[in-house]
Amino acid sequence: MNKSLYVLAIVLLFTCKLWGQSVLDERIDLELQRTTIVEALYTITDQTGVDITFLNNILPKEKINVIVKNEPLSKVLDYLLEGTGVEYRLIGESIALFKYIPEEYTISGYIEDERTGERLIGASVYDKKNNKAAYSNAYGFFSLTVPEGEIELDISYLGYQRRQIAIEHFQNRKVRLKLRTDLTLEPVEITAMQMLQRSALQTAASVDGVNIADASLLPSLGGETDLIRTLHLYPGVQTGTDGIGGIFVRGGNPGHNLILIDDVPVYNLSHGAGLLSIFNTDAIRSAQLIKGGVPARYGGRLSSILDIRTKEGNQNEYSAKAELSLLTANASLEGPIIPGKASFFLSGRQSVLNWFLKPYSRQYKRSRAEQGVTDYNFYDFSLKLNYTLDSLNKVYFSFYKNQDDFQNNGQKSAKFTARNVDGILVPFQFDQQFRESFDWGNTVSALRWNHIFSPKLFANTTLTYSKMWVNINYDHRDSLLTLFPTQQIAKAYTLSRYQSSIEDLGVKIDFELNPSSRHKFLYGVSINSHLFQPGALQLNESADEIEGQLDFSNPQLRSTEYVAYIENHLNLGARLLIDLGLRATILSVTNRNHRVLQPRLALKYKLSPDFILNASYGKTYQFLHLLSNSGFGFPTDLWVPSTRTIAPEEAWQSVVGFHWKPSKSWSLKTELYYKEMENLISYSEGVFFLSDWQQNITVGSGTSKGIEVMLNKEWGRLRGWMSYTLSWTDRQFENVNQGNPFPFKYDRRHNFGLAMIYQLSPSISLSTNYTFSSGLAFSLPIQKYQYQFDHFRDVPVTALVYNGKNQYRLPAYHRLDIGLNASFKTAWLHHEVKAGVYNVYNRNNPLYYDLRTSLLANGESLQEVKEFVQVRMIPFMPSLSYAISF
DSSP, rough: HHHHHHHHHHHHHHHHHHHHHHHHHOOEEEEEEEEOOOHHHHHHHHEEEEEEEOGGGGGGOOOEEEEEEEEHHHHHHHHTTTTTTTTEETTTTTTEEEEOOOOOOEEEEEEETTTTBBBBBSEEEEEEETTTEEOTTTTTEEEEEESEEEEEEEEOOTBBEEEEEEESEEEEEEEEEEEEOOOOOOOOOHHHHHHHHHHHOOOOSSSEEEHHHTTTTSSOOOOOOOHHHHHSTTTTESSSSSGGGGGETOOOOGGGGEEEETTTTSSOOOEGGGTSSSOOOGGGGEEEEEEEETTTOSSOOOSSEEEEEEOOOOOOOOEEEEEEEESSEEEEEEEETTTTEEEEEEEEEEEHHHHHHHHHHHHHHHHHHOEEEEEEEEEOOOHHHHHHEEEEEEEEEEEEEEEEEEEEEEEEEEEEEEEEETSOOEEEEEEEEEEEEEEEEEEEEEEEEEEETTTEEEEEEEEEEEEEEEEEEEEEEEEEETTEEEEEEEEEEEEEEEEEEEEEEEEEEEEEESSSSEEEEEEEEEEEEEEEEEEEEEEEEEEEEEEEEOOOOOOOOOEHHHHHHEEEEEEETTTEEEEEEEEEEEEEEEHHHHHEEEEEEEEEEEETTEEEEEEEEEEEEEEEEEEOOOOOSOOOOEOOOOOSSSOOOOEEEEEEEEEEEEESSSEEEEEEEEEEEEEEEEOOOOOOOSSOGGGGGGEEEEEEEEEEEEEEEOSSSSEEEEEEEEEEEEEEESSSSSGOOEEETTSSSEEEEEEEEEEEETTTTEEEEEEEEEEEEOOEEEEEEEEESSSSTTOOOEEESSSSSTTOOOEEEEEEEEEEEEEEEETTTTEEEEEEEEEEOOOEEEEEEEEEEEEEEEEEEEEEEEEEEEEEEOOSSEEEEEEEOO
């Protein structure tokens, strides 16, 4: 009986199969014009009577033309459903349509330099089959989620050979992808082109990367390659004469830029007040400048982010480099501690300026009938260690320190005769003495731990330490004596003391979550403790002796900053990228909590493969303030915190722009921006720093707007860029300029920069820089008066009266530099020689105008003469450097 039932079931199934085959084999005629697949399926049902079941939303809505003559139904369905991802299956007497959704798995890991083992930042991993891409983060980690099956990965990074890999992908995988550096020209050109196309939607922020290799070929001051001087040629970045004063981005102050070395903030970035930056380019692995659409993971500054990552060290072999220029001597050494697992990178730089400065200053002072000498030294030192614990964990330690010391002293005497009040002819002697001493520096260190929780979740935990100090002392003494008899009849002092220090200790943890190819979440928390010890005193006196009266102290100030942030990078197809972010900050200081929320939004839309639109809006707050003396000469800066009475500075900025790449060689990037700033602080006019700094400041606002253009020639024998910025920037403070708006000192209407490199051969290149900027705004005094302080009743203080703030302009700044670079090999050594000229046509660019006083004999009487003297910086100057490496 059971056997009979089994046979009957087999027969029924066989019959159904034969009937099903006849349904799919049934031949039909179909002729439809501009119809959808859904309409075509309804027509087939009406013609054949076969029930076809489906959901409309799984089928595309595009119009098609269908002409079928005596074709089986199976072939017609195959034709209609081709490329839609929809399949069909016969179920009983009906046909069911369904969309197969394959499983998705994640391939993740690190992208590394094959020779050194260093992890590469921003490398592209592209799945050509599924048209999906991922990019390595600041630690070389990437995560790419794609459907199961065979995938074709294309891995690329600028300056490296492309690598293509085919993988059968049916589970999560961890990989270490290694790329080989490419010294030939043509593959690098192809890689650069493809990287632009694929990475254009990587981030919606306004980011300018710095090509360290090309920057090292540009003409440089004294032969010393400098990252910050390269940024001076970028749009939206301004500086003072010959780099003095720091960088000013989109109308901000130097203190509005967040400078990071391996995720740790640095507060003073200059040697020689801006002549050179503190960054030794031999130690830099990557650098990028963010001016707009700032991601939520960055904060605490109003204008820009300069994110610098240092080299980790070669894990496979030892290498070293030594270089001597007209300004510095530097050396670096790197190599494995445990091959393949641990490595180090060590670099140091020492100035050699005293070889020229001391003898030149003595000679120069003698030519002016002075005795004295000028002495200046600086150094910087960096160390990086890393150790791979296992495939999921890696730790890093980095340390950086720099210091500058400047001493300048001189004295001179002048003798003359004049009649005294009794009409008697008397010999006089006028003595002048001055002594200046400056020292400043940074100490920075970080301990980092990278951990991979899963193929989709990466974490980095960092302990940070940063300290900056500035000490400036200036003494100037004038005395007038009668010689017969010897008697001092007048004496004047100018005594100045400036101090500023800030010390940070912090901890932060950052997560990167890649749940799918459409979403990337970045989130984290941090705590930073700040210790400030600001202090400033300036005294202009005429008393006999006042130094014992000076009370120079300011109490320490502490603040703690708590931060949480989240970002969502939403990739909506191949055209649109949306970056959403929110940053929450609490600053706890002197029994007061400042709480702020900072929303961030950035968009990029790809109109075509070579044309991308971008827009962004962001709110930023700054809890640290940099106070600068606005008088003539070098700035004397104080870092101070927000307090109970001083609110955080705030700014909002909106940006719109486009990026157009008409060919593989050329690209054009243009952005318009508008920024408003509130709660800016500045010294009040007329203060002389005789009391607590909080009593001597005023609060105000500012605006900045402009358009920036950057044209790039990205590869070939001739490469480089041209930039132009048209901008307007102003300030308004209650106790400055009588409360009226005034031009910002760096309200430079036009800024133009040009940097070009021409490759004569693989080992020889020519290069040039040209820069033009409208003149700086400055003020001129029209009269002076004296003010009596209660604490110094016998000593009046002289104050100057100005005819409006920043109503005058220095002459326009412009300069041309040229350079020649050559390299060659001997045995196992590699040699590099760089020669050039800074300020080729010896442009007399003024730094500032100084009001100087002298006494002249006018007949038989003394006359005080005041005149404005132009102080200039660097004339025509040759540059030369020589380096060897192995």
